[in-house]
Amino acid sequence: MPKVPPLAFHVLAKPVGPKCNLACEYCFYLDKGLFYPNSNFRMSYVVLENYIRQLIESHRVSRVTVAWQGGEPTLMGIDFFKRAISFQEKYCRPGMTFENTIQTNGTLLNDKWCEFFKENNFLVGISIDGPEWLHDSFRVDLNGKPSFKKVMRGLRLLQKYNVEYNVLVTVNRKNANYPLEVYRFLRDEVRTSWIQFIPVVTRINNAGRSLYQKGIKVSKYSVRPIQFGRFLILIFDEWIRNDVGQVFVQTFEATARNWLCLPSSGMCVFEKTCGLGLALEHTGDLYSCDHYVEPDYLLGNILKTHMKDLVASEAQYTFAQDKFASLPNFCRKCNMLFACAGECPKNRFLSTPQGEYGLNYLCKGLQAFFKRVRNPMQTLASIMRVGRPASDIMQILAKKEIDWQITLAKAKPRDSCPCGSGLKYNQCHGWKSPKCQ
Numbered sequence: 445m446p447k448v449p450p451l452a453f454h455v456l457a458k459p460v461g462p463k464c465n466l467a468c469e470y471c472f473y474l475d476k477g478l479f480y481p482n483s484n485f486r487m488s489y490v491v492l493e494n495y496i497r498q499l500i501e502s503h504r505v506s507r508v509t510v511a512w513q514g515g516e517p518t519l520m521g522i523d524f525f526k527r528a529i530s531f532q533e534k535y536c537r538p539g540m541t542f543e544n545t546i547q548t549n550g551t552l553l554n555d556k557w558c559e560f561f562k563e564n565n566f567l568v569g570i571s572i573d574g575p576e577w578l579h580d581s582f583r584v585d586l587n588g589k590p591s592f593k594k595v596m597r598g599l600r601l602l603q604k605y606n607v608e609y610n611v612l613v614t615v616n617r618k619n620a621n622y623p624l625e626v627y628r629f630l631r632d633e634v635r636t637s638w639i640q641f642i643p644v645v646t647r648i649n650n651a652g653r654s655l656y657q658k659g660i661k662v663s664k665y666s667v668r669p670i671q672f673g674r675f676l677i678l679i680f681d682e683w684i685r686n687d688v689g690q691v692f693v694q695t696f697e698a699t700a701r702n703w704l705c706l707p708s709s710g711m712c713v714f715e716k717t718c719g720l721g722l723a724l725e726h727t728g729d730l731y732s733c734d735h736y737v738e739p740d741y742l743l744g745n746i747l748k749t750h751m752k753d754l755v756a757s758e759a760q761y762t763f764a765q766d767k768f769a770s771l772p773n774f775c776r777k778c779n780m781l782f783a784c785a786g787e788c789p790k791n792r793f794l795s796t797p798q799g800e801y802g803l804n805y806l807c808k809g810l811q812a813f814f815k816r817v818r819n820p821m822q823t824l825a826s827i828m829r830v831g832r833p834a835s836d837i838m839q840i841l842a843k844k845e846i847d848w849q850i851t852l853a854k855a856k857p858r859d860s861c862p863c864g865s866g867l868k869y870n871q872c873h874g875w876k877s878p879k880c881q
């Protein structure tokens with residue numbers, strides 16, 4: 445059933461395909477070069493012009509996002525992006541504005557790049573995995589050398605030029621063990637106010653390659669489900685007590701939006717359907733999603749078929765609807781479905797306790813996270829519904845904490861524990877190790 449094109453959508457354009465000056469050990473994208481043998485991995489100006497023109501023609505809203513990613517997109521050089529801006533000016537409709545975003549490892553940034561970003565209002569996403577000792581565990585260059593110092597130099601330059609930026613942390617099997625070290629480093633040392641946490645879940649084949657979303661084997665860098673849940677919980681506990689309204693953590697914002705029943709969470713993984721975040725390879729090949737750059741999800745090439753027809757194609761419609769349609773019953777009955785939506789289909793390769801295929805690999809961690817945030821999210825949603833600022837929750841929680849400590853202080857050893865566990869106080873919250881007595 446062909447569909448009407450959406451009013452707006454998001455394309456991650458990869459002007460250098462998977463080419464990168466780093467070789468982060470967990471990267472799921474580097475192997476994608478195998479789909480383009482003999483390619484020079486550089487988007488031509490013909491593809492670029494078609495891309496910008498078609499993107500504009502496909503949008504029926506006045507704000508268009510032009511998003512660049514890789515690989516490492518800055519390898520294309522500034523002139524390529526200047527040309528992209530000139531095509532935006534050439535095809536711009538009256539009243540239309542653009543938001544250019546670029547995801548970069550930051551290592552190649554210099555004054556010229558920052559001046560360009562500032563002049564053209566780019567939003568720059570910097571990939572950084574935490575403090576140096578965590579970041580350099582996996583984010584190394586082609587010779588295996590650490591990249592942290594170069595990333596920080598790029599980041600400080602962005603700050604110096606007052607370029608709008610955010611940071612993206614890939615949560616892997618190592619840094620997931622150090623949530624507060626990661627979060628406090630970003631908040632206190634980098635001094636960033638916008639953070640994305642993306643779990644590393646890379647499905648690999650027997651040769652260790654990450655070419656297809658197939659099989660149940662994950663790379664040794666992939667975060668473990670419980671580890672991911674704990675990572676989010678510990679950061680959430682820190683954030684909700686101290687940083688609401690100051691630091692924006694995408695996962696928490698999206699969760700709050702779902703608790704408030706807003707039309708969109710802002711994160712495709714927590715939406716009922718997806719399909720509005722596509723990927724454009726350097727050749728003009730358009731894929732259903734950045735995580736599905738593989739032949740079965742190739743919608744077509746924009747030099748042959750207009751982007752709006754590809755976005756509205758039957759294949760993309762089915763891809764989008766499958767996010768909900770393919771949910772196992774276990775998820776359909778889950779009381780967190782409204783917040784989780786079964787997360788990303790690429791991670792759904794486990795079987796449920798009933799033996800049904802399609803449970804999300806991260807489920808145990810996601811369940812733990814949503815369970816932990818349920819009460820504070822309810823409070824947050826209720827204060828926001830009456831128009832109070834979200835940051836008021838910090839006072840409310842601080843007062844609850846004081847009340848709780850007073851209640852505990854009043855409890856006698858043989859009383860029922862005030863937490864409601866049904867145990868005596870001295871067997872529960874009032875329990876003391878014999879060493880402390």
Ligand code: SF4
Pocket residue numbers: 712713714718719720721733734735767787788789790
């Ligand atoms: S497949 Fe996953 S990452 Fe891609 S659009 Fe859907 S939810 Fe988002």
Ligand code: SF4
Pocket residue numbers: 774775776778779780781784785786787803804806807808810811
């Ligand atoms: S928490 Fe688990 S069971 Fe519930 S919707 Fe998410 S993936 Fe499904």
